[in-house]
Amino acid sequence: MDALASLLDGPRARNAFLIRALLDPPWCLRVQSRSPLCVVAMVRGDAWVRHDGGEPVHLDPGDIMVTCGPDPYTVADDLATPPHVIIHPGEKCMTPDGRSLTEELTLGVRSWGTNPDGKVLMLVGSYQMQGEVSRRLLTVLPRLLTVPAGTLDTPLVPLLNAELVKNEPGQEAVLDRLLDLLLIAVLRAWLARPDAGSPGWYTAHTDPVVGPALRMIHNNPAHPWTVASLAAGSGVSRAALARRFTDLVGEPPMKFLTGWRLALAADLLREPDATLGSVARKVGYGSAFALSAAFKREHGVSPQRHREGVELPVLV
Structure with a gap:
């Protein structure tokens, strides 16, 4: 993907x-x-x-x-x-x-x-x-x-x-x-336009080092990724991946992974039949409590408040 x-x-x-x-x-x-x-x-x-x-x-x-x-x-x-x-x-x-x-x-x-x-x-x-x-x-x-x-x-x-x-x-x-x-x-x-100002994580998909790591995260966010496992999948050292990932994407691999998981969670929580536990499993959190705590820490509102229609702060 x-x-x-x-x-x-x-x-x-x-x-x-x-x-x-x-x-x-x-x-x-x-x-x-x-x-x-x-x-x-x-x-x-x-x-x-x-x-x-x-x-x-x-x-x-x-x-x-x-x-x-x-x-x-x-x-x-x-x-x-x-x-x-x-x-x-x-x-x-x-x-x-x-x-x-x-x-x-x-x-x-x-x-x-x-x-x-x-x-x-x-x-x-x-x-x-x-x-x-x-x-x-x-x-x-x-x-x-x-x-x-x-x-x-x-x-x-x-x-x-x-x-x-x-x-x-x-x-x-x-x-x-x-x-x-x-x-x-x-x-x-x-x-595709050179003047579009595309986000770093988008343009970095074509990078031979960072691209494979991003695809691993996007394809399987529930996997217990570490910098070491992402680096192994990209064929480079942990230090090399961490440095190049931060340079191109603008944040370290694990911070990006957390943000992506919580972004997915926010979207999945709006599904009518979703439960906090099922969403937690889909995005790589061991329990509903762990997802709830991370979600509130990241967005400032609880998953329940988000499901009720409260808008999340704009990402920067």
């Missing part, structure tokens, strides 16, 4: 919010939904996007944008256009004075906007939950990233566009998986 696969293996879209937005100018959407992550593909037309206090970004046809929440932002045909629609948590759409627009802007199956033949067509997919594993990547991503048209050689956008208007058995699962695939393709393309 490579870095991106292991990163996205835990959290997956579950009943994600997915629509086709069809609009005619002038239009302006104020997004205050606090979604942890949103993917927008410009199928036709163009748009301006700007976070509060940030620089505006222009989207052309074929561009794909990823926004990382929870900060609000504006999407519009023109930077001078005032907001017509405010999108609140739960993807509730209202006018600036609080009138609901949900029924008024519905254009059909997963289609929304002002005109079914609108000059602008955007595919919008919002993740509704924040998996802890994803936070290792999301904390190093900018609030807004774009992948220009032509960068991705993929049929996913037209396929998603076609599937969004269908109401067939299992359609929600199909759309969730398509959104996941599109996100992976976008992140892979973006992380």
Whole structure:
């Protein structure tokens, strides 16, 4: 399992919010939904996007944008256009004075906007939950990233566009998986850019010394790893692995292992049938008590409070 696969293996879209937005100018959407992550593909037309206090970004046809929440932002045909629609948590759409627009802007199956033949067509997919594993990547991503048209050689956008208007058995699962695939393709393309500022643990996967150690940790976090066993698997001495691992990843092997295990635990704890004991075994802790103590020490909240929906502090 490579870095991106292991990163996205835990959290997956579950009943994600997915629509086709069809609009005619002038239009302006104020997004205050606090979604942890949103993917927008410009199928036709163009748009301006700007976070509060940030620089505006222009989207052309074929561009794909990823926004990382929870900060609000504006999407519009023109930077001078005032907001017509405010999108609140739960993807509730209202006018600036609080009138609901949900029924008024519905254009059909997963289609929304002002005109079914609108000059602008955007595919919008919002993740509704924040998996802890994803936070290792999301904390190093900018609030807004774009992948220009032509960068991705993929049929996913037209396929998603076609599937969004269908109401067939299992359609929600199909759309969730398509959104996941599109996100992976976008992140892979973006992380491959030399100016992406990828996290050390991601780029270190290509290193001949640190890469094998990272793959061992990602593939089997429950194993009782030591620096010695990781070094043996990498074919180097303990001192050599510890030094190079810290240089490339930014933290020693055992500290990284602990963080990865607790990140996995946080994600697994959100599963409805998971118990603290079963999660502890999956991530390499001998008992529920040991996991609980480590989890609270790392995140400042207990596993139970996390399961109840308390947000964890942002990783740095």
